[in-house]
Amino acid sequence: MVVLQDRPVVALSPWLSEAIGECADSGRTLQLVTPLDSRLSLPLRTAAAGAGVQWVVREADSYYEGLTGRPLHWYRNTFEPVPEARDYASGFTSRPSAPIGAQLTLVYRIRHSSEGDVSGPIDRLMQLLTGKTPGGWGPAEPLEYSWQGDRLTEYTRGRASSRVIVIGTGQRVAQALCEFSASGSGGLAEVSTVTVGYGPDDPPPLQHLPSLVGALAAEQTVASLFVQLTPGRADLTTEPRWTGAPAPVALAVAGSVAGPAGMPGQQVGPARSPLTLFPLGDGRSADGWQRHRHLMQHLQSPQP
Structure with missing residues (x-):
């Protein structure tokens, strides 16, 4: 299941929580797609660190995994790792927008x-x-x-x-x-x-x-x-x-x-x-x- 979210902070809403549960019950992965400037709340970030949720970040015309920086591409109706990629996505290594x-x-x-x-x-x-x-x-x-x-x-x-x-x-x-x-x-x-x-x-x-x-x-x-x-x-x-x-x-x-x-x-x-x-x-x-x-x-x- 692919879910698009375009907001500054994406939280674990009731609807999103239910969708994650449905995917888990059916053995599917929920791929959450956000722009580069979006952030995840702590509860949703915790869910994205598990096996059933993948955070996909859109950067210009490319995509990468938000928690690992691994480049992704759209292939056969899902986001998959780019086979030839050998480095992190540029957005993943860019400077954070707030002090750490x-x-x-x-x-x-x-x-x-x-x-x-x-x-x-x-x-x-x-x-x-x-x-x-x-x-x-x-x-x-x-x-x-x-x-x-x-x-x-x-x-x-x-x-x-x-x-x-x-x-x-x-x-x-x-x-x-x-x-x-x-x-x-x-x-x-x-x-x-x-x-x-x-x-x-x-x-x-x-x-x-x-x-x-x-x-x-x-x-x-x-x-x-x-x-x-x-x-x-x-x-x-x-x-x-x-x-x-x-x-x-x-x-x-x-x-x-x-x-x-x-x-x-x-x-x-x-x-x-x-x-x-x-x-x-x-x-x-x-x-x-x-x-x-x-x-x-x-x-x-x-x-x-």
């Missing part, structure tokens, strides 16, 4: 019981990151509901799986994508990705990460939490241009866990439900991914 700062992303996993509120973790983390409670939530953009934790709980518990968007109301732009899926005994498994935008002169406060993770763990039983930095716009929209690659900052796992040699962890949170926080890097060096792989291999290997 940093986007701080935290991905946490929590298992909820069969009863009770499920909005607590995202509410608390938004407060810790922005100083304020969330402003609204909904399955598509613009968000349909003002923030009410009980409404979110009712919505997610009534479905086998659901994905909702949550926005912050603090000084900096903050958004979350929260995925819930039914687990055994009526419980819910939650995987949520929270992102906060920082300008080039406003560095993320990574030095406060241990206290932030500890404060979240004091109120919620967190299974794991991963932190990374990505170069990007402070408003969390994405241009079809190269701005840099993400790099890891830290990984926290439940319990008091020993890390591999040379990678000590720091215990944070209460003694009844501690997390072990492993620093991985400054969020700017790709070397952090090596440490991440080393740590994951250690955590997944049988312990004596």
Whole structure:
């Protein structure tokens, strides 16, 4: 399915969300075509990074993939890679239209019981990151509901799986994508990705990460939490241009866990439900991914 959008910011509208779902159900790819000066909202950019959506950017008389810069052409009723292309499209390597700062992303996993509120973790983390409670939530953009934790709980518990968007109301732009899926005994498994935008002169406060993770763990039983930095716009929209690659900052796992040699962890949170926080890097060096792989291999290997 090919969808044409010509607007400054393309968001994950209800119609577009439904079209993506229809394509996924039928095994098709949705190709979203925009001009060079369009940007994607964070929820739509996340969808475009998956297997079922492709962002196609029109530059003069040519096309390229918006997230990779790979040149494309129209062939047999679809956009396909240009076989002879050996370089990125010129639009992908052009200068961004706004200053590039940093986007701080935290991905946490929590298992909820069969009863009770499920909005607590995202509410608390938004407060810790922005100083304020969330402003609204909904399955598509613009968000349909003002923030009410009980409404979110009712919505997610009534479905086998659901994905909702949550926005912050603090000084900096903050958004979350929260995925819930039914687990055994009526419980819910939650995987949520929270992102906060920082300008080039406003560095993320990574030095406060241990206290932030500890404060979240004091109120919620967190299974794991991963932190990374990505170069990007402070408003969390994405241009079809190269701005840099993400790099890891830290990984926290439940319990008091020993890390591999040379990678000590720091215990944070209460003694009844501690997390072990492993620093991985400054969020700017790709070397952090090596440490991440080393740590994951250690955590997944049988312990004596």
